[in-house]
Amino acid sequence: xxxxxxxxxxxxxxxxxxxxxxxxxxxxxxxxxxxxxxxxxxxxxxxxxxxxxxxxxxxxxxxxxxxxxxxxxxxxxxxxxxxxxxxxxxxxxxxxxxxxxxxxxxxxxxxxxxxxxxxxxxxxxxxxxxxxxxxxxxxxxxxxxxxxxxxxxxxxxxxxxxxxxxxxxxxxxxxxxxxxxxxxxxxxxxxxxxxxxxxxxxxxxxxxxxxxxxxxxxxxxxxxxxxxxxxxxxxxxxxxxxxxxxxxxxxxxxxxxxxxxxxxxxxxxxxxxxxxxxxxxxxxxxxxxxxxxxxxxxxxxxxxxxxxxxxxxxxxxxxxxxxxxxxxxxxxxxxxxxxxxxxxxxxxxxxxxxxxxxxxxxxxxxxxxxxxxxxxxxxxxxxxxxxxxxxxxxxxxxxxxxxxxxxxxxxxxxxxxxxxxxxxxxxxxxxxxxx
Amino acid sequence: xxxxxxxxxxxxxxxxxxxxxxxxxxxxxxxxxxxxxxxxxxxxxxxxxxxxxxxxxxxxxxxxxxxxxxxxxxxxxxxxxxxxxxxxxxxxxxxxxxxxxxxxxxxxxxxxxxxxxxxxxxxxxxxxxxxxxxxxxxxxxxxxxxxxxxxxxxxxxxxxxxxxxxxxxxxxxxxxxxxxxxxxxxxxxxx
Ligand code: SF4
Numbered sequence: 009x010x011x012x013x014x015x016x017x018x019x020x021x022x023x024x025x026x027x028x029x030x031x032x033x034x035x036x037x038x039x040x041x042x043x044x045x046x047x048x049x050x051x052x053x054x055x056x057x058x059x060x061x062x063x064x065x066x067x068x069x070x071x072x073x074x075x076x077x078x079x080x081x082x083x084x085x086x087x088x089x090x091x092x093x094x095x096x097x098x099x100x101x102x103x104x105x106x107x108x109x110x111x112x113x114x115x116x117x118x119x120x121x122x123x124x125x126x127x128x129x130x131x132x133x134x135x136x137x138x139x140x141x142x143x144x145x146x147x148x149x150x151x152x153x154x155x156x157x158x159x160x161x162x163x164x165x166x167x168x169x170x171x172x173x174x175x176x177x178x179x180x181x182x183x184x185x186x187x188x189x190x191x192x193x194x195x196x197x198x199x200x201x202x203x204x205x206x207x208x209x210x211x212x213x214x215x216x217x218x219x220x221x222x223x224x225x226x227x228x229x230x231x232x233x234x235x236x237x238x239x240x241x242x243x244x245x246x247x248x249x250x251x252x253x254x255x256x257x258x259x260x261x262x263x264x265x266x267x268x269x270x271x272x273x274x275x276x277x278x279x280x281x282x283x284x285x286x287x288x289x290x291x292x293x294x295x296x297x298x299x300x301x302x303x304x305x306x307x308x309x310x311x312x313x314x315x316x317x318x319x320x321x322x323x324x325x326x327x328x329x330x331x332x333x334x335x336x337x338x339x340x341x342x343x344x345x346x347x348x349x350x351x352x353x354x355x356x357x358x359x360x361x362x363x364x365x366x367x368x369x370x371x372x373x374x375x376x377x378x379x380x381x382x383x384x385x386x387x388x389x390x391x392x393x394x395x396x397x398x399x400x401x402x403x404x405x406x407x408x409x410x411x412x413x414x415x416x417x418x419x420x421x422x423x424x425x426x427x428x429x430x431x432x433x434x435x436x437x438x439x440x441x442x443x
Numbered sequence: 444x445x446x447x448x449x450x451x452x453x454x455x456x457x458x459x460x461x462x463x464x465x466x467x468x469x470x471x472x473x474x475x476x477x478x479x480x481x482x483x484x485x486x487x488x489x490x491x492x493x494x495x496x497x498x499x500x501x502x503x504x505x506x507x508x509x510x511x512x513x514x515x516x517x518x519x520x521x522x523x524x525x526x527x528x529x530x531x532x533x534x535x536x537x538x539x540x541x542x543x544x545x546x547x548x549x550x551x552x553x554x555x556x557x558x559x560x561x562x563x564x565x566x567x568x569x570x571x572x573x574x575x576x577x578x579x580x581x582x583x584x585x586x587x588x589x590x591x592x593x594x595x596x597x598x599x600x601x602x603x604x605x606x607x608x609x610x611x612x613x614x615x616x617x618x619x620x621x622x623x624x625x626x627x628x629x630x631x632x633x634x
Contacts, residue, residue, distance in 0.1 A: 030611050043473050044533065050478045055622050055631075075474065082474030082482075135532040135556055151534035151560035157621050161631060165621075167611070200461055201526040205555050234529060234554055289461060379470040379531075403463040403530060405493045406470075 010171040010267040011239055012207045015146040018261075019129045027170040027270075035067065036128035038158045041114050042072040044133035044151075046089040051156035062097055063162035069101040069123055070094055071114040076105055076374040080382035112342035112373030115139040115228065115312040119220070120344050122254025126242040127261040131158060136312050136400070138230045142223035143250060144242035144261060149231065169236045170270035171207040171263075172198075176214025178277030184435045185280060186322060187218060187225035188314060188398065188418035192283035193275070195233045196293025204234030206270055209263065214277040215240055220249040221318040228313040229400050232290040282433050284396075285416040288404045296421050296433040306395035307332065307426035308387055308407070309419050310339030310371070311378040314398025317348040323398075323423035324354055324362040326437045332367045333429035337387035339371040339378075346373045368426075380408040389414070396425045448617075451546045451568070451588040453519020455580050455597075456508055457501040458494065460524035464557065466493035467528065467536040477538055486539035487514040500582040509543050516543040520586045523550040524577040527569075528557025537566035547588055549595055549606060551575050562612045565620030570595075571607040579604075 009017065013025050020031035040048055053060065062068050070090055075083035087105050094102035101121070103111040111117035115136050118124050126144035130137065133155045140147035150164070158164050174194055181187075195202070208230040215223070223240045230238030240246075242260050250258065282296040309315065309323050320340065340346040349360040349370075363370060369387075377387035378399045389395055389412035397407065402414035417425070420434035427437070472489045475482040491499065491508040500506025509516045521527075521540070527550040528536060537560050540548075547568045548561075561569045570588065572595065580586070584599040588606070595604045609616055618624035625631040 047477045047534065050476075054478075080474055082476075085476075086474065133532060133534075135530065137532075149532035149556050151532055151537075151556065151564060153534060153560065153564040153621060157563070157625070161625070163630075200529055201552060201554070204526065204552065234526065236555055379465070382471055382474070401463075401465070401530065403461075403465045404495055406465050408471075410493065410495060 009264055010207065010209065010269070011144065011241060011261050011263045012146055012171055012237060013168060014261050015127060015129060016166060016168050025168045027168050029168045030165055031168060032163050032165050033129050035131055035158050035162055035164060037067055037069060037123050037130040038155060039069045039071060039114055039118060039130065039132035039137065040155055041074055041134060042086045042090060043074045044155065045070055046086045048133055048152040048155040048159070049089060049093050051153055052159040055156060056160040060160065062159045065097055065099050068099060068159065069118065070099060071103050071111055071117050072105050073113045074375045074379065075381050077372050077386060078382045078384050083382055110343055112340070113312045113315065113375055116316060116341040116345070119143070119224065120253065120342060122250065122256060125250055125254065125256060125258035126246060127259035131155070131164060135231045136228050138235065138238045139224050139228040139312060141227040141230065141237050141239040142220060143246055144240060146237055148237045169205055169207045171209050172203055173209045173211055173269045173272045174275065175212035175272060176210070176275050176277055177212060178214035178217065180217050181222070181277060184282060184420060184438045185277065186418035186420055187222035189280055189283045190275070191226050191229040192285050192290070192293060192416065193280050195229065195291045196283065196285065198233055200232060200289055200291045201234040203230065205236055208233065208235040208238045210238065210240050214275070216243060219318060220245060221316045224316070225313050229290070232400055282418060282421050282435065284421065284431065285402060287402055287413040287415065290400065290402060290416060296417065296431060299431040300433060302431040304394050304396050304425055304429060304431060305334050306389065306393045307334055307336040307422050308377060308395055308397040308399065309422055310337065310341065310376055311399040312341055313400040314419055315339055315341035315345065317345050317352060319398060319419040320349060320359050321352060323419040324359045326420060326423040326434060327366045327427065328354055328357065328362045330366055330427045332426040334426060336368040336426040337371060337377065338363050338368045339376040339387060340373045343373045377407050380406060396422050396431060398422050448590040450590065451520065453546065453586065454517060455582060455584040455586045456518035456521050457577055457580055457582045458521060458523040459498050459501060459577060461526045461529055462494065462523055463530035464528060464533050464536045465530055467491060468533065468539045469493040473533060473535055477535070483542060484514040486535065487516070487542040487544070490516070490539040490543040501577060502581060506582055516545070519544060519546050520588065521545055521548040522576050522580045523548065524575050525550065525552045527553050529554035532556045534560045534564055537561040537564060541566040549576060562615050563621040565623065568616055573605055573607065576604060
């Protein structure tokens, strides 16, 4: 069996499962946020009764992150609903807005708080829940009804997916490349429905060479190819991260050597170049080089896929000593990352100083303009902006206005383009300054 | 939604491929309550409002699912090309279509979370067609889905197409959603 099949077998009390089987699995963690939490809670109360208790309060994690710094009354009301529910249910893991425990983007927060553990099953009311697969966990997004069902029963049905395997050769990431380039390349190759209903397993020495943050960028965007989940086998890098975040026990699960795959796809780190997804689809692929010189008037670095500390470090390496030519927005995914911007330095200068000096605008930890949001959202594209962004989706209207155009790229490419005001292959800068 | 196998009849609304959840219900509208009877109507009003105008209501485009100033649509069945509902996990997507009056969708393929949400929430029935019918059917055509024989009839054009049986989710669809299914099978105590 594959890693995914083994986790699903174990959690459904079976010795074996095969792709296509429908099984009921026991859930280790359910995560919800401010957009989908309130309706899920509404369904839970309707179905199980006003005074019903959740199946296990240690396993329900509520992380408001989407519409946080807004005056929108409906959005604020949603956070109030979460707050009341967390109090009523006495939930230990609610990261309230305005409190010291406030975190920001749920998928990064889940990892930081030690909820992404190998061998477990995690569901979340957000499609990028697949991010947690980077830790060798089965993790996927669900809707509000399914979340309400789990709140009451601790179980959910799953159709066992087939697994597509993406095998990377190579020993180290080339200095100009980021995980974002790898996943944009894959999505461009197989299309936005290329992995629908299936697992995307990332394997090979090239993947083992990646940090946890890089692996999270890969699994995060499995959903952009339609994948049910993305997964990387755990190793010592995984264990080092998880152990630094939690004492909770977990079980390492690996694919069997004779596991059956739907398909295998081979790549080599050294052969991949900086990639860009053109408007309006993540599979509309081009190389940064092919698009050199394309006009832009906005740059955005943030989100669960492109707003981690390593993403900002990468961007700062390129931006340091330069001024940005276009409006450039920096949005750390979590408060921990926001603090990291102050403490992490390049040649003694904190990252946040590098960004300020260059003329970037720095926002508070949250999803911010990654999904548009209410009209007063920081960095939102309110008209026909042409933006290059380290986020994960560029469908029409995703970052705000339907008139806007969004190019997706790695933080290196976004940073290089912010300095020049046109799409720029980061290799130009990296050869000059960094190494 | 109808939980029996009666035919589903109504006017077609036709869309292209990769209709994602931001087009189905733009994120700025996700703030409204689905439980409040008045606020809920906003979802019917804004359903499919993120679809680029030229691609909304094919082949001619420029048709709004829900007319200006109204909260329910005159259309009942969506016919679309591949990968309907890709993108986010928001259940507001199938919910807003149901609120607008949509009973069923017919497309060659769905994004899985949208498909699952449609079935488990009992919002509408996601049928799969064998071929891409988005170039055959026109917005406004008079359609009928014969659920017993798995046929889509286009009365306006006098044509019929085979559609796929519901397969492993049929029991949940027939029950009307995951909760009803779980009650019928004894997984969750009856109310
Ligand atoms: S950062 Fe963007 S993609 Fe990630 S959870 Fe928030 S809205 Fe979704």
